[in-house]
Amino acid sequence: MTAMPSHHHQQAPFQFQQQASCVGVGLPAPPVSSAAPVAQYAAGGQMFVGDAAESGVTFGGGAGAAQQEMVAMAMAPRKRKRVVEQGRTPPVLEIGAADVAAHFHQQLVDVDRLVLQHTAKMWADLTEQRRRHARQVVATVEAAAGKRLRAKEEEIQRMGRLNWALEERVKSLYVEAQVWRDLAQSNEAASNALRGELQQALDAQQARLCGGAAGAGTGTGGADDAESCCCGENDVVAGAGAGGAGPEDEEEAGTSSPPGQRRTCAVCGEGAAEVLLLPCRHLCACAPCAGAARACPACGCAKNGSVCVNFS
Structure with missing residues (x-):
């Protein structure tokens, strides 16, 4: 019995499973396919016995019915054995499916690894961008704060110079006020002295006037x-x-x-x-x-x- 083509191997699991299910419940198995396998045809163009029984073709008039029944009875165990054998998955297909599954799993692993690498790279780029943005913000804030601090320091220095000038002015005004106070006190003392002397002069003149009236003619x-x-x-x-x-x-x-x-x-x-x-x-x-x-x-x-x- 020769090997079947690859396209028949691909359809065989599904078809053989259907036949096995039908055999298990005692129902007649549906036809597998309209296309007959290559192994069922003889080299000289004659039909295989099993295929003739399945196809229902009669041979030689009325005697063909009895012969057909005998062939069917002889081929029944063989047919059942062939259906059971066709229900199993060939080892070659199992090895190919395992290779495909392993290859598919490897592809999934590679895709997951690429996704993880890309995700890690993206997170690293985002982290670096966030850090760079934070450094720029901090530098901008420091520049603005430094400018304001320098302005405040200049204002403090200017106010210090102004306070020093005002203190010097207050000191000079205090000294000047002290001088004017001393001058006013001295002038007040001088005016008091002059007032006292004037009063004495007026009293003396009044006394002379009174004395002149008493000693008129003497020339005093x-x-x-x-x-x-x-x-x-x-x-x-x-x-x-x-x-x-x-x-x-x-x-x-x-x-x-x-x-x-x-x-x-x-x-x-x-x-x-x-x-x-x-x-x-x-x-x-x-x-x-x-x-x-x-x-x-x-x-x-x-x-x-x-x-x-x-x-x-």
């Missing part, structure tokens, strides 16, 4: 005016003695008015003597003459100031 008024002279380095009249001015000056500046009347100006003789000249403290000039005079008209002492006296 001129002597009183001469006694109030303050001689020193400011004197402009040459030949003045240590005791005061001469008799003519005393006569000229010390002409006292009658009691109850004010003295007249020693310069113009018209205005009332109401300006006290300093430093000699002579009350002998009116306001216009005292402003124009450079020296006291009574003693000739150089004038360095004047005080207006209000007798009202």
Whole structure:
């Protein structure tokens, strides 16, 4: 019995399984295929006995029926054996199926390995990209923060310089205020001293006026005016003695008015003597003459100031 072609081997498992199932339940087996196998035909073109029994062809008239039954009975065990043998898978097909399964499994393993490699590479690329992006973000944030920090440091330095300048200004203003305070205190002390001296001069003049009224005709008024002279380095009249001015000056500046009347100006003789000249403290000039005079008209002492006296 020769081997069957490959295309018949591919269809055999399914067909033989159907026949085996039919034989097991006692049903007639359906025809396997319309195409007869190559092994069922003889070399000389004669039909195989088993094929003749299956095909139902009669031989030689009426005697062919009995002969056909005998052939069928003789071939029945052989036919059943052939159906059983055809129901099994040939070893060659089992080896080929195992090779195909192994090859298919190897292909699956290779595909899984490629997928895993590609996935690992993709995850590595994504991780590196994420790290690079994080580094870029950190660098950008650090640059912005550094710029703001430098701006704040410059502002702090500028405010420090401004504070130092303001502190220096406050110190200078404090020193200046202290100087002005000392000057104000000294001026206040000088004004208090001048006020006291003026009050003393007014009291002395009032006493002289009262004394002149009591000793009229003795000429003591001129002597009183001469006694109030303050001689020193400011004197402009040459030949003045240590005791005061001469008799003519005393006569000229010390002409006292009658009691109850004010003295007249020693310069113009018209205005009332109401300006006290300093430093000699002579009350002998009116306001216009005292402003124009450079020296006291009574003693000739150089004038360095004047005080207006209000007798009202």
